[in-house]
Every structure is written in C-alpha cells, then in structure tokens.
Amino acid sequence: MKRVAALLFIAALAVLLLYVVSRMPPMGDPETPTATHVIPRYLEKAEEETHTVNVITGVILNYRGYDTMGEVTVIFCALAAVLAVLGRERRGVIHGFVDRSEVPSSTIVRTMVRFIVPFIILFSVYTILHGETSPGGGFQGGAIIGGSMIIFTTIFGLYESSRRIPLKVRAPLEGAAVMGFFLVGTLGLVGGGNFLTYAWPRVAQDLHPSLVVWLTVLVEVGIGLGGAMVLTSILFAMIREEEEIATVS
Amino acid sequence: MARDIVAGIFCCTGTFFFILGTTGLLRMPDLFTRLHPSTKCDTLGACSVIVGMAVHNGWSWDLLKLVFIACFLLLSSATCGHAIGRSALRRHIPYWKKKEVKEDGHGA
Numbered sequence: 001m002k003r004v005a006a007l008l009f010i011a012a013l014a015v016l017l018l019y020v021v022s023r024m025p026p027m028g029d030p031e032t033p034t035a036t037h038v039i040p041r042y043l044e045k046a047e048e049e050t051h052t053v054n055v056i057t058g059v060i061l062n063y064r065g066y067d068t069m070g071e072v073t074v075i076f077c078a079l080a081a082v083l084a085v086l087g088r089e090r091r092g093v094i095h096g097f098v099d100r101s102e103v104p105s106s107t108i109v110r111t112m113v114r115f116i117v118p119f120i121i122l123f124s125v126y127t128i129l130h131g132e133t134s135p136g137g138g139f140q141g142g143a144i145i146g147g148s149m150i151i152f153t154t155i156f157g158l159y160e161s162s163r164r165i166p167l168k169v170r171a172p173l174e175g176a177a178v179m180g181f182f183l184v185g186t187l188g189l190v191g192g193g194n195f196l197t198y199a200w201p202r203v204a205q206d207l208h209p210s211l212v213v214w215l216t217v218l219v220e221v222g223i224g225l226g227g228a229m230v231l232t233s234i235l236f237a238m239i240r241e242e243e244e245i246a247t248v249s
Numbered sequence: 250m251a252r253d254i255v256a257g258i259f260c261c262t263g264t265f266f267f268i269l270g271t272t273g274l275l276r277m278p279d280l281f282t283r284l285h286p287s288t289k290c291d292t293l294g295a296c297s298v299i300v301g302m303a304v305h306n307g308w309s310w311d312l313l314k315l316v317f318i319a320c321f322l323l324l325s326s327a328t329c330g331h332a333i334g335r336s337a338l339r340r341h342i343p344y345w346k347k348k349e350v351k352e353d354g355h356g357a
Contacts, residue, residue, distance in 0.1 A: 106331070106335055
C-alpha cells in the first residue's frame with residue numbers, strides 16, 4: 001500500500017515537472033524576459049553602476065552580492081563541518097611527519113616544487129587583484145593558492161607546510177571572506193544605502209569612483225584569502241586524520 | 250600575411266603532436282610506453298602552439314607572457330614525467346612483453 005502511494009506520488013510529481021519543463025522557453029530564446037531585460041541591462045549599465053570593467057565581477061559581487069555572500073558562507077560551513085568531524089590540531093603543536101610512501105619523492109621533484117610554488121602563489125595574487133578588470137577573482141585565486149598548498153603538502157609533508165602556515169595564521173583568516181562581505185555591506189548601511197550598496201550613495205556620491213573599485217578589491221581579497229585558508233585547513237585535517245589512522249594500525 | 254601562414258603552420262604542427270600523443274596514450278600497451286607519447290603533448294605540441302601564437306603576436310608584452318608559459322610548461326611537464334616514471338619503476342610495475350599478449354589475447 002505504502003509502495004503504491006509512493007509510486008503514485010512520484011508519478012504525479014513527474015507529470016507536474018514534465019509539464020513545467022514543457023512550458024519553459026527554449027534554450028537561448030531571444031524573446032524571454034531574461035534576454036530582453038536582464039542581460040542588456042547588465043551589459044549596458046554594469047560599468048557605470050559598479051565601476052568594474054569586468055561585468056562578471058560586477059554581477060557576482062555587486063548585483064548579486066547577497067548570493068555570493070551565501071556561497072561564501074556555504075564554504076565556511078563546509079570547513080566547520082569537516083573540522084567538527086575530524087577535529088582541529090591543538091594550538092602550537094606541530095604534527096610530526098613520517099614519509100610512509102613506498103617511493104620517497106626524488107630530489108628533482110622536491111627542487112621543482114620548491115621553485116614553482118612561489119610562482120603559483122604570485123599568479124594567484126595576480127588573479128585575485130585583477131578580478132575586476134580581467135577574468136579571475138577571489139574564488140579562482142583562492143583555489144590556486146589551495147592547489148599550491150596541496151602540491152607542497154604532498155611532496156614535503158604536513159610538518160613542513162603547517163610550519164609555514166601555522167594555525168594562528170590560518171584560524172583568523174578562514175572567515176576572511178564572510179568578514180569582508182559583512183564589513184563592506186555594513187559600510188553601505190552606514191553611508192545611508194542598503195546592505196551591500198558599495199557606493200554609499202547619499203554620503204559620498206561625488207567621491208572618486210575608484211573607492212568603489214577598492215571596496216570590490218577588498219571583498220575579492222577577502223574571498224581569496226578565506227577560500228585559500230579553508231582549502232588548506234580541510235587538507236591539513238584530512239592528512240592528519242590519515243596519519244593518525246596509519247599510526248594506530 | 251606571411252606571418253599568419255607561419256603561425257598557422259606552427260599551430261597545425263602543435264595540434265598534430267597533440268593528436269599523436271593522445272592516440273599514443275590510448276593505443277600503447279603499458280605505463281612506460283604510454284608515458285612516452287603523452288609527454289610529447291606538452292613539450293612538442295603545446296610549445297609549437299605557443300611558438301605559433303608568439304609569431305602571430307609579434308613583439309609585444311604578450312610575447313614575454315608566452316615565454317613564461319612555455320618555460321613553466323616545460324619544467325612542470327618534465328618533472329611530472331620523471332615522477333610518474335620513477336614511481337612506476339620503483340614499484341616494479343611489470344613491463345609489457347609481446348609474448349604475453351599473444352598468449353591470452355588481452356595483454357597484462
């Protein structure tokens with residue numbers, strides 16, 4: 001009986017969803033409201049309203065700032081969940097590292113990683129700071145820093161990398177993305193606008209437009225640093241767990 | 250015009266090496282022989298494309314960026330090949346032998 005009811009419910013849901021899908025406008029239809037109102041508005045007004053040359057950054061950080069703030073919060077929550085399950089290392093304790101790999105990494109690989117990781121981090125800084133003029137931005141730059149940390153940790157081990165980014169540096173910066181958003185958003189409130197209005201319209205309308213750009217860059221840097229630190233912390237927690245399992249068994 | 254033709258020839262050479270490397274990666278029988286064509290993708294293939302783009306662009310700041318990209322690509326690709334090959338060798342991954350394929354028909 002229960003099964004029949006479930007089946008009927010699923011069938012009804014499927015009919016409903018298929019009906020809705022069949023009434024949706026076809027992909028890329030130029031007559032839809034999105035294509036006639038939203039997209040031209042963004043493309044025409046984005047530069048003068050958000051003062052960012054890169055329209056995508058303008059849309060992500062300014063028009064849809066709330067949405068991006070939610071995404072940043074989701075990343076932070078992911079870190080919180082991972083740490084709630086795996087636990088955080090104790091403050092001031094640097095974990096020992098034993099290379100349990102069957103084949104220890106060679107001198108060539110070590111030298112190359114040591115040579116190339118600074119360049120990767122330099123590139124990520126470029127990506128973050130050029131987010132408002134060219135493709136790039138905080139999320140991408142943060143992911144690049146996280147990737148460089150993953151390379152470094154797989155070659156040199158947890159000991160070396162957690163010595164370079166200790167907990168007391170990581171822990172405050174993990175919330176940098178959320179904090180940056182709240183700071184800039186509150187500045188908009190203080191200036192008499194809505195939350196996350198960058199320009200604080202009434203107080204400083206005549207202010208130099210580069211101020212808005214700087215606020216955008218601040219949010220970008222926050223997202224970049226926060227994302228990088230979140231990735232690094234998740235990596236460290238997982239590697240530490242693996243080491244503990246290897247030690248016990 | 251002549252510049253476009255030269256750039257096109259370089260880019261086509263690069264694409265050819267990419268196709269060659271991918272085919273080799275799919276068709277070769279074991280890890281070591283696969284490593285051989287797949288590293289060609291990065292060195293010959295990508296570098297030819299980069300040289301083609303450099304010729305197309307002429308003297309500009311983009312040339313410097315292309316040179317940097319080529320340098321990092323060569324360094325990291327060679328290191329990757331070395332790491333994979335060394336690790337496979339130390340782990341005693343079996344070589345491909347022609348006889349084994351003939352006996353069971355599927356290879357090791």
